[in-house]
Amino acid sequence: MRHVQHDSTPDHLSDGPSRGAGAESLHEADRIDGFGTDVPATLSWAVRVGAERGVDRSLSDDWSFLAAVASRDVGAARILEPHLDALDILDQAGRDGYDLDLASIQAGxxxxxxxFAAEGAxxxxxxxxxxSGWRLTGTKPWCSLAQHLTHAxxxxxxxDARRLFAVAVxxxxxxxxxxPWHARGLRQVVSAPVDFAAAPAVAVGEPGWYLRRPGFAAGGIGVAACWWGGALPLRDALAVAAQRExxxxxxxxxxxxxxxxxxTARLALRSAAQEIGRLPEASHPATLAxxxxxxxxxxxxxxxxxxxxALGPLPLVGDEAHARRVADLEIYLSQHHGDRDLARIGADIAEGRGAW
Structure with a gap:
């Protein structure tokens, strides 16, 4: 069953509801059979979303849109978010003066x-x-949807340095x-290793640029916006239960x-959108993220x-959409580094960084 959004659900972080191209994209999503579970159909929609985004959008608008998608289907947000993040990274590389010959890898x-930025033992x-140019050789772990994507x-x-590259998949x-991918949540978003055998690639930025750029923090918070939007229907379900006779x-x-x-999470997201929007004046974006x-x-x-x-086992066994949402959120949330991130915040504070 498709999630029906309640008027009381604040899936937008800005002061008004989604408008323009974002609203039209959400309306289109509501008409797609298998939205979030049909990977090719959802990915085609994501490509259209990326092509139609305006240049004057705010972080609040971007994160609101991701949250609205996740409130419809967590899997859809998991498919959309990295595509939009990649487009943002490429845009930032262009603004930073890097000339990227993406046509050489047939990207358009x-x-x-x-x-794909994870490392594995x-x-x-x-x-x-x-x-002939840059070549990639070796194995990369945790490459989500690699069988479906055209580029990464x-x-x-x-x-001894890490550098970012664009490559045709x-x-x-x-x-x-x-x-292996035995997950019960996000079953359609297979995240498995990929082998590269002297694959042609285009360098994106200098060594270390990917992690140093201000947009890295914004991308990490965009994932959090997906988590938040994905949890909003759980609040709706609790509201329905509390209204029963x-x-x-x-x-x-x-x-x-x-x-x-x-x-509280919504307030944190809204505050972060305003603070990161003041970069480079905002200090230590990694701590904020x-x-x-x-x-x-x-x-x-x-x-x-x-x-x-509150709801017990019934919706987990009798409501396919609810059960899938819970399983998807549990897997998606496992991307959070948890205690390590908290320790990093503590280290930043102890060393005089990241003051309020």
Whole structure:
């Protein structure tokens, strides 16, 4: 069953509802059969969304849109977010003066993009520059949707430094694995290793640019906006339960806890959009991103726990959309680094960085 959004659900972070191209894209999403579960159809929609985005949009608008997509289907947001993040990275590289010959890897407006930046034990992707240009060789872990994408931005090692590269995925030099992927949540978003055998690539920025750029923090918070939007229907379900005849105080208690947690997360996202928008004046964007992700992750964990306690097992076994949303959120939220991010915040404060 398709999630029907309640008027009371504040899935927008700005002061007004979605308008313009974003609103039209959401209306189109509502007409797609299998939105979020049909990967080719959802990915084609994501490519159209990326092509239609305006240049004058704000971070608040971007994150509101991601949240609205996740409130419809968590899997759809998981498919859309890295594509838009890749487009933002390429745009920023152009603004920073890097001349990218993307035509050499047949990348264009119809390309679908992923971002593969994870590292894994026993796996290493290296980049070498020969007479014909850059080549990638090795294995990259956790490459989401590699079997479906046309292109990806990939971090690879150049000596002791990591550098970002654009690469075509559907070529003989690139072999995506089909697994292992035994997940019960986000089952359609397979995140498995990819083997590269001297695959042609285009350097994006200098070594270390990908992690140093201000947009890195904004991208991390965009993922948190997806988590938050994905949890909003759980609040709706609790509201429905609390409105039933005979509902007791406990049902209202669970709803109140979730509402307060998600409302706090919304405030954190809105504040971050305003602060990051003042870059480079905003100090230590990585600390800000870690704080926001911690707040949002905690709120979503509260929503998952309280909805399980309040609603019991029935929706998990009798409501396919609810059960899938819970499973998808649990897998998606596992991207959060949790205690490590909190330790990083503590280190920043202890060393005099990231003051309020």
């Amino acid at each position: 407006s119809e390309s679908s993009w992923g971002v 026993g796996m290493r992707l290296e980049a070498h520059d020969d007479d 931005l990939v971090t690879a090692w150049v000596g 559907q070529t003989p030099e690139v072999t995506p694995h089909t697994g 005979g509902a007791d105080q406990l049902s209202r208690l669970h709803l109140g806890r979730v509402d307060a947690a998600l409302w 870690a704080r926001v992700r911690a707040i949002v992750a905690g709120a979503v964990e509260t929503a998952l726990a309280e909805s399980a306690r």
